[in-house]
Amino acid sequence: MSVLFDGLSLGAIYAMIALGYTMVYGIAKMLNFAHGDIIMVGAYAIYTTMVFWGKGLWVAVIGAAVLCTLMGILMEKLAYKPLRGASPLAVLITAIGVSYLLQSLAQLIFGVTPRPVNLGSFGSVEILGASIPVSTVLTLVIGAVLMAGLTLFVNKTNTGRAMQAVSEDRGAAQLMGVNVNFIIMITFAIGSALAAAASVFYLMQIPLVEPLLGSMPGIKAFTAAVIGGIGSIPGAMIGGVMLGVIEKICLSIDAIKDYTTAIEFGLLILILLVRPIGLLGKKRREKV
Amino acid sequence: MAKRKSDFKLKNYVCYILVAVMFLYALVLQMMGKLPKSTSNLFVQIAYSIILAVSLNLVVGFLGELSLGHAGFMCVGAYLGSYIAIALTSHIESKLLVLLISMLCGGLAAAFFGFVVGLPALRLKGDYLAIVTLAFGEIVRTVCKNLPFFGGAMGLSTVAIKYDTRSSTSLYIVAFITVFVVLFLIQNLVRSKHGRAITAIRDNEIAARAMGINVTFYKLFVFVFAAFCAGVAGVIFGHFNTPVLYSKFSFNYSIEILVMVVLGGMASINGSIIAAALITYVNIALQAKLTGDLAALKYLIYALILIVLVIFNNAPRLAPIKEALSPKNLFGRLKKRRPGDVSDDAGEWANIPTKIRMDEILSTDVRPGNEFVPDKEKKAPVKGGPNDG
Amino acid sequence: MADAMLRTENLGISFGGLKAVQDLNLEIRRQQLYGLVGPNGAGKTTVFNMLTGVYQPTFGTFYLDGEELKGKSQEKINHRGIARTFQNIRLFNNMSVIRNVMVGLHNQPEFRCTPAESFLRLPRHFSTEYAMRDRAKEILRIFDLEEERNNLACNLPYGKQRKLEIARALATNPKLLLLDEPAAGMNPYETEDLMRIVRGLRDDYGLTILLIEHDMKFVSGLCDEITVLNFGTVLTQGPTDRALSDPEVIKAYIGE
Numbered sequence: 001m002s003v004l005f006d007g008l009s010l011g012a013i014y015a016m017i018a019l020g021y022t023m024v025y026g027i028a029k030m031l032n033f034a035h036g037d038i039i040m041v042g043a044y045a046i047y048t049t050m051v052f053w054g055k056g057l058w059v060a061v062i063g064a065a066v067l068c069t070l071m072g073i074l075m076e077k078l079a080y081k082p083l084r085g086a087s088p089l090a091v092l093i094t095a096i097g098v099s100y101l102l103q104s105l106a107q108l109i110f111g112v113t114p115r116p117v118n119l120g121s122f123g124s125v126e127i128l129g130a131s132i133p134v135s136t137v138l139t140l141v142i143g144a145v146l147m148a149g150l151t152l153f154v155n156k157t158n159t160g161r162a163m164q165a166v167s168e169d170r171g172a173a174q175l176m177g178v179n180v181n182f183i184i185m186i187t188f189a190i191g192s193a194l195a196a197a198a199s200v201f202y203l204m205q206i207p208l209v210e211p212l213l214g215s216m217p218g219i220k221a222f223t224a225a226v227i228g229g230i231g232s233i234p235g236a237m238i239g240g241v242m243l244g245v246i247e248k249i250c251l252s253i254d255a256i257k258d259y260t261t262a263i264e265f266g267l268l269i270l271i272l273l274v275r276p277i278g279l280l281g282k283k284r285r286e287k288v
Numbered sequence: 289m290a291k292r293k294s295d296f297k298l299k300n301y302v303c304y305i306l307v308a309v310m311f312l313y314a315l316v317l318q319m320m321g322k323l324p325k326s327t328s329n330l331f332v333q334i335a336y337s338i339i340l341a342v343s344l345n346l347v348v349g350f351l352g353e354l355s356l357g358h359a360g361f362m363c364v365g366a367y368l369g370s371y372i373a374i375a376l377t378s379h380i381e382s383k384l385l386v387l388l389i390s391m392l393c394g395g396l397a398a399a400f401f402g403f404v405v406g407l408p409a410l411r412l413k414g415d416y417l418a419i420v421t422l423a424f425g426e427i428v429r430t431v432c433k434n435l436p437f438f439g440g441a442m443g444l445s446t447v448a449i450k451y452d453t454r455s456s457t458s459l460y461i462v463a464f465i466t467v468f469v470v471l472f473l474i475q476n477l478v479r480s481k482h483g484r485a486i487t488a489i490r491d492n493e494i495a496a497r498a499m500g501i502n503v504t505f506y507k508l509f510v511f512v513f514a515a516f517c518a519g520v521a522g523v524i525f526g527h528f529n530t531p532v533l534y535s536k537f538s539f540n541y542s543i544e545i546l547v548m549v550v551l552g553g554m555a556s557i558n559g560s561i562i563a564a565a566l567i568t569y570v571n572i573a574l575q576a577k578l579t580g581d582l583a584a585l586k587y588l589i590y591a592l593i594l595i596v597l598v599i600f601n602n603a604p605r606l607a608p609i610k611e612a613l614s615p616k617n618l619f620g621r622l623k624k625r626r627p628g629d630v631s632d633d634a635g636e637w638a639n640i641p642t643k644i645r646m647d648e649i650l651s652t653d654v655r656p657g658n659e660f661v662p663d664k665e666k667k668a669p670v671k672g673g674p675n676d677g
Numbered sequence: 678m679a680d681a682m683l684r685t686e687n688l689g690i691s692f693g694g695l696k697a698v699q700d701l702n703l704e705i706r707r708q709q710l711y712g713l714v715g716p717n718g719a720g721k722t723t724v725f726n727m728l729t730g731v732y733q734p735t736f737g738t739f740y741l742d743g744e745e746l747k748g749k750s751q752e753k754i755n756h757r758g759i760a761r762t763f764q765n766i767r768l769f770n771n772m773s774v775i776r777n778v779m780v781g782l783h784n785q786p787e788f789r790c791t792p793a794e795s796f797l798r799l800p801r802h803f804s805t806e807y808a809m810r811d812r813a814k815e816i817l818r819i820f821d822l823e824e825e826r827n828n829l830a831c832n833l834p835y836g837k838q839r840k841l842e843i844a845r846a847l848a849t850n851p852k853l854l855l856l857d858e859p860a861a862g863m864n865p866y867e868t869e870d871l872m873r874i875v876r877g878l879r880d881d882y883g884l885t886i887l888l889i890e891h892d893m894k895f896v897s898g899l900c901d902e903i904t905v906l907n908f909g910t911v912l913t914q915g916p917t918d919r920a921l922s923d924p925e926v927i928k929a930y931i932g933e
Contacts, residue, residue, distance in 0.1 A: 031415045079595060082603040090602035092354055092415055093550060096543060097594030100587050107584035211584070215539075219422065226419055262430040265423035272420060273408040473796050480795030480802055481783055481809065484772070488780040491769035498729060498763075500755030500784045500849055509792065 001130035003252045004245065009136040009205070011244025012143030016198040017221030018228065018236035019150065020191030026167040026231035027187045030088065033095035034075060036218010037102040038192050040211060042068045042199030044106060047117045047209045057119055065196040072192025073185055081181070099215070106211040114208040119200075135204035146197060147237055150190070154233060159186060167231065220247070223268045229281025238279060243267075300479065303471050303557050310334065310565065311464040318458070328460050330572055332528045334565045335463035336521040339470050341548035341564035342557055343517035346474055348546070349555035350483070351510045352490030353410070357421030358545050360428040361398040361515040363537035365522025367432050369394025370532050373449045373523070386449065387462060391523045398519025399512045401428075406511040411504060417511075425542060433534040443531030450530050463524050470517055475557065477513075486510055487555070540587075547590045550597050682707045682885040683728075683853050687737035689909075690727055697723045698909045699736065703887075705853070705902075708879055711887045712900035712917065716930060719906040721889045722764055725855050728887075729761050730754040742852055756784060758852035762842040762859060764889075770831035774822060774841055777830050778813040781848025788812075813848065820844045820874060836867040840874070847878065854878065856888040860895045872898055897921060905929070 024032045042064040049060040122134035154160035165173040228239025250260040317323040373390035409420035451459035488496040552559030689699035698720040705711045726732045730751040738747040790805040817823045820840045905912040913923045
């Protein structure tokens, strides 16, 4: 039971990161490799505000959100915007470069040693006979709220609809008066803000900050996004939760514990074999 | 056929010359007795880095697909090849023969995995190959780390097959000869009709298909061949380094190979050779100095290489600057006129009113029921529907 | 009719409920110059995409020289003898002009050479390369592009790029050539030149040509028969002059 809850909360974290991937992919048609490292930036922001400046959790969270959002926008403007219209290969390589840039900068500034950061203890509650940490429950609840909010935003607001339009056909959206550059910027901002949220929950589970903190969750979340169908928002949520639960279940079984990563990525390859567009992905017709 | 002799172009042979110079340098050093173990090791490392970089360039530069699992294929070769070599070494006297057999086996094993991974991924559009190869690299690492007969977390000890400088055939000689073979094969492939088909796929996949090129075959072919080369490089690695440890073949190493390719220039074999040698050398030279957190400097530089070079080479807005800085314009003969300039007035000609363009007349004609209704945007319009004109 | 090079039977396609093309019945005779016209968005390029296997038709089928090609892949269809050009030029931009044409020659049986032979530079590799180069030069000569053969395709002026696309398609040795707006963006002299070339392809090389074009002078100067599409349905079909003077067609173009 507690394994399931652990899995769900890890899944919620993955889902939040995966949303960032999937939105950027859907709208900017690029794989933002550096997205995982935004989590790391968020975590260091929290660390700095709480440990260095001794501020409270809320200040830290807000600070992380603001910093990550700005980071996302900056990244888009400096690295990706000049490449709009270039080959996807060039964009992808640049994104990998950005990811490396963030990681190495973090290491140069903060060092490679993991720094402990204590977000405070929340105790635990009894649910269905199992003792579940409150942080897990918080992750689940806030994660669900954020994702619901995002779904509403994309479907009900003008900006959200403009995002859908850009994702369908950038050229046509531009002709209809949608400011494509602005929409892409907003997408990066939202994705990065979600990454900031993910970093808070990540630190609740593992209270250590290190430069490579974002890279593995980032890759896993990206796997989740592909499994769910890249570009699809509900797909990212389902994929994330699925991957989180699978990971925790694998880790809880001794025989296959060591192969967890292999199993997760194996699942990705398997799903791409059987259903190349992912669980909820949509077929795209190529323009000729 | 006599008149064809003039086809000989020196630039086609630069890559061999580059490698030959390095090789001869090492040989001369050895003959003078001035080849310490560390230098000989450096040459081995340069050799397999060249194989890795050139074969990855085949995938990234010529085919235009991104593989992030090159280290994974190398890992397969290193583990399996070394394992086979260890098993053979007690049966076969000749060390060289063992090495050659294990290179072949390691390469084939890597090629097999390349096929398994490439088949689903290459049929898909977009960035899927990058994802799947990335996943593959991680899978291989995890599996190798946990298989008991591969030494588990301690790595596979290759002491039994390790070469040292005292043995008559130093490993670097074999390694460099392998480099020559790989270069020969890749150069020939690239400069044949098949190479043309491969670059055609990179330039415009849709048009390549329409020209009857079997896109899936060529993609898979290139990818599997590159995996084979990576496997061979892995076997060389296994004979030089003990133990063969899974942690070497991380994502970072795949990126390091990619940096070599990007630094050397996409689709430039000579560039890859130089960049591979340079990066390997600098890495080893600075290994002792960049310890602790300063090690991140290396990755910072890698990051800058990737970002700056790729943006400079690909950004549409920077194209004129790139043009102005190209060697042809800086040093080359003065051209009377760039043919590209003409295309502008061709656009003006298109607007000459004598040409009746029916579509322009029609653009105001909207049939009842087909007027543009903004609300239609919300319902997902048909993707890529009848987009002609 | 046995003489038909291309025959389509009720060919149609729908994208998620929207019928982009429906009930298209074409019958193009051997060595005919056939035009496909119609306003923007009428589904002309979609027809090309179906005939070349880019899209799979939802309804109906089509035959090339009596052989059903529906459901075949793009490569197979090209091997069977349909080659095309693209409305928005799709050349291999980073390759020289002559190499563009040589890619078109890739699958010709006389230029067979396995990857193994190329890997090892066996004699056949060289003989194939030389033969391909010579053939490519011949093809470029038809289009008066021989002088440009070593320039990069992307550096050619627009009109020459269009011609190079046709040259490249011709290199695949097709029975049926599909030209998608070949004269778009050309100046009047280039258009005149192109008309001469297209006619020559039919007369000298025995090609059957189906073309999409907005330039009505081009169409009426070349095609003996046309089909007018509007909103995916056939408005009228028949000899060019009669079809173009059809009141329905005028209505569709100019409005009531």
